[in-house]
Amino acid sequence: MVTTDSVVAWLHKLDDIYTENKSYLTELDSAIGDADHGINMARGFSKVTEALEQQPPKDIGAACKTVSMTLIKTVGGASGPLYGTFFLKGSMQTVGKTELDAPGLLELFAAGVDGVVARGKAVLEDKTMVDAWLPAIEAMRAAVDKGITPMLAAGVEAAEQGMKATVALVARKGRASYLGERSKDHQDPGATSTYLMLKAASETLAR
Amino acid sequence: MVTTDSVVAWLHKLDDIYTENKSYLTELDSAIGDADHGINMARGFSKVTEALEQQPPKDIGAACKTVSMTLIKTVGGASGPLYGTFFLKGSMQTVGKTELDAPGLLELFAAGVDGVVARGKAVLEDKTMVDAWLPAIEAMRAAVDKGITPMLAAGVEAAEQGMKATVALVARKGRASYLGERSKDHQDPGATSTYLMLKAASETLAR
Amino acid sequence: MKKLINKPEDVVRESLEGLQAAHADIIKVHFEPHYVVRADAPVLGKVGVVSGGGSGHEPMHGGFVGKGMLDAACPGDIFTSPTPDQMEAATKAVNGGKGVLHLVKNYTGDVMNFEMAAELCQAEGIDVQAVVIEDDVAVKDSLHTTGRRGVGLTVLTEKIIGAAAERGDNLQEVANIGRACQANGRSMGTALTSCTVPSAGKPTFELGPNEIEVGIGIHGEPGRERMKMKSAAEIVSSMSDAILSDLPFKSGDETIVMINGMGGTPLIELYLLYNEFVKVAQGKGIKIARRLVGNYITSLEMQGFSITLLRADPNMLKLWDAPVHTAGLRWGI
């Protein structure tokens, strides 16, 4: 079972991960965007750490809500509302819950991704984070009966493939779309940060 | 005797001389001014040539008047009004005259220089064209009895010395004065163009 | 990087402090969340007009807050969208009971952050509509993509819808006029030099000593074409062609034109460019009914300029002429 504590551990891990990958993500964004995605994510999740420490969440829904509000207020750009919406919708699935089984965890992720799609209106192959999210949810849904650990592992693997597949795509959403054909041959930064988010989840939530 | 034709020859010679010395004068001005003195003088006297050709002057006064109006309208900056005033006052001394003897020529120059001093309010050693003009007038006055040729020769020599003496001076008038002490060790562009004007006079008016 | 600043992270806040100190008669600046609001907000019984976007484009948007134009502006970090909490707070501060219009430039971040803010405000019972500006003809438009970037037309639209709101139009009417502006306006920009984002510390892009970027975005996004420097006449003519053929503008159209400096272009050049545009317009029978020549939507210290052309109906012209009193645009008051 995923507990409130393990969710908080995941969120702290995200702070570390995005700090470590700050220049990597920013470099990806400098090729086809405005060179701030790593900075945005690192800033957002360092504020998440602060917020969680200031007000330790009493359940998983509260934790997700805090992350959501913090990301929305501090990240800006495209990724702020997208990840903010992810955690907002996730929090609505987990109000008052202190434990999640595999289907419960899947519901959190699936609701979050629905939110991302509703917010950004991107479809598969628009070269966005959705190219990592959608295959991951599909893979997790297929593996939900196997339990939390295999389910997350399946999600991470699918996200990684989706992320790598963005390299070949021409962007049709977000800042990169203004580049047209020139957006090809670059990996999408948002798909990359999504992969990293799932990887951190499998490292902290799996048991 | 100086005739209208020889005055016109002098003025044409000035066009040549300032065109030849355009970069030299401009270089001097770039050290302590705004790098335009040669450009200003060359522009002014090429317009003088045009004006004289368009309306050939019937006497020396008319020639000087045309030069004056042309310089005033086309030179601008400090040297425009100064040389413009020089020829304006000179023209007032020579209205209707088609010939000048040595005292008559001295009067033209002296009245012109009085005009320059009245206009610019510079005194000796302010590091301006006045440092070439005043010694020249003094030397010409001393030599007026010897006739036109020796008089002009004396004027040129004195102007040259005055021009060279400006090197050591700190400017107290004109654009160079804003530089204070830093204006030292540079020859004044206006004193140089004055020396060239007298030199051209001795080459064309002397007989 | 040489800039007249203290620390890069303090530029936006300190500049807003200066704006507030300089124009206390017309605006107030609220900090954390940051927004600039009319000194007399909320104006009861009037539709509120809120705009916003990244900073670095001054006077847009904070310089356009005041009577007859914006009720509030939300400044983000430099070249970064503001966040929904700013827009929500600004919307509440200007809500005079007749609803609030959000004017949004078509950048994914701006659009989504404004959308979230609108949802938050609607949840609290405030009637909110949004008008999205996407006028940059340098970006190819297609049904499958994000659309065009929002640039200079934003300034003209802010003036016109601000006047409509001031006149007493209702939310739907103000929104309709904003959408009419969008439908009838086009822009394009050209850069001679890059700008430097303070926190980045180095130029966003490099241009050779004889190169220009035609179709540049207001954040230094790449344009249509990098080409050799040309004369003002040639540059204006080719940019005008791109703009005129896009809508397309037709002979006899009455227009409002803006010749806008990017921040580092001297006014003597902007008037010279306007002179070139007048010749182009005359040649095509386009009537210039009104014009703005100056720095209105800038990209920090970038050298370059943009042309915005709006086909204006009599109602738009009347709204254009209505009194306005802001830091960046003022007449009739």
Added chain:
Amino acid sequence: MKKLINKPEDVVRESLEGLQAAHADIIKVHFEPHYVVRADAPVLGKVGVVSGGGSGHEPMHGGFVGKGMLDAACPGDIFTSPTPDQMEAATKAVNGGKGVLHLVKNYTGDVMNFEMAAELCQAEGIDVQAVVIEDDVAVKDSLHTTGRRGVGLTVLTEKIIGAAAERGDNLQEVANIGRACQANGRSMGTALTSCTVPSAGKPTFELGPNEIEVGIGIHGEPGRERMKMKSAAEIVSSMSDAILSDLPFKSGDETIVMINGMGGTPLIELYLLYNEFVKVAQGKGIKIARRLVGNYITSLEMQGFSITLLRADPNMLKLWDAPVHTAGLRWGI
């Protein structure tokens, strides 16, 4: 050199053509000799106010022609004094029978050309007086030299004496107010980069990537000191010290301040600089009654700024507030 121009020798004329086309409601431009004049000139029974100087400082002076400010402006070539025939023609064009005031910046060329023009006009029976502005504290003043350069105070003086003339003051009164402005105003500028005069084709001076020129003149004349880049707070503080101690300004003085961009400085920085100046003024008890923040007296595309401070009596403040309608400054109309 990358500039948005056609040929260097045509820049001034073509820009004036653009100015005329853009502002036909308030001005007319006369060519050969060049001058910009109020559309309704001459205004009978009003003192005429004529200013002028080299071009490249836009909006000064042509942008300040109009109701409540200048009656005419004489633009010279870039950074070059205009000639007496321009000033004479402009003076005649604005002579409404009550005499004409010439506002002159203290450069030898400007002073002498205006003097000649005044003599020509006086010879034709027009009453002419001149006010000479010399406010740049970067230049050491002494009885034996030319005095100081005329810079930013020119803008404030043009507004104030323009309003006095509009109010109906006679020539002597208008001149006296102009001289009072001169007696009570001081300025200083700092450059981050050089400008490039079009006909020269290369920068007037070179500054290292970490150097600034403190005390720069508006034509790029050398300043007091070349120093390493400092923070906005430090730069404003040291420039303010030089200005405040010169007059000297005293605690309790009511002032008008202008934070002026040199042409290539973004507005976001100018407001930040104003914020720094406000802190300095508060620390010394100087009251800021009015202010201008923007590009008013520029040096082509130079990056940098200047501070002008004028100790203003109630009469000056009243004249400052009077309506003005020009291309570069407008309120109350």
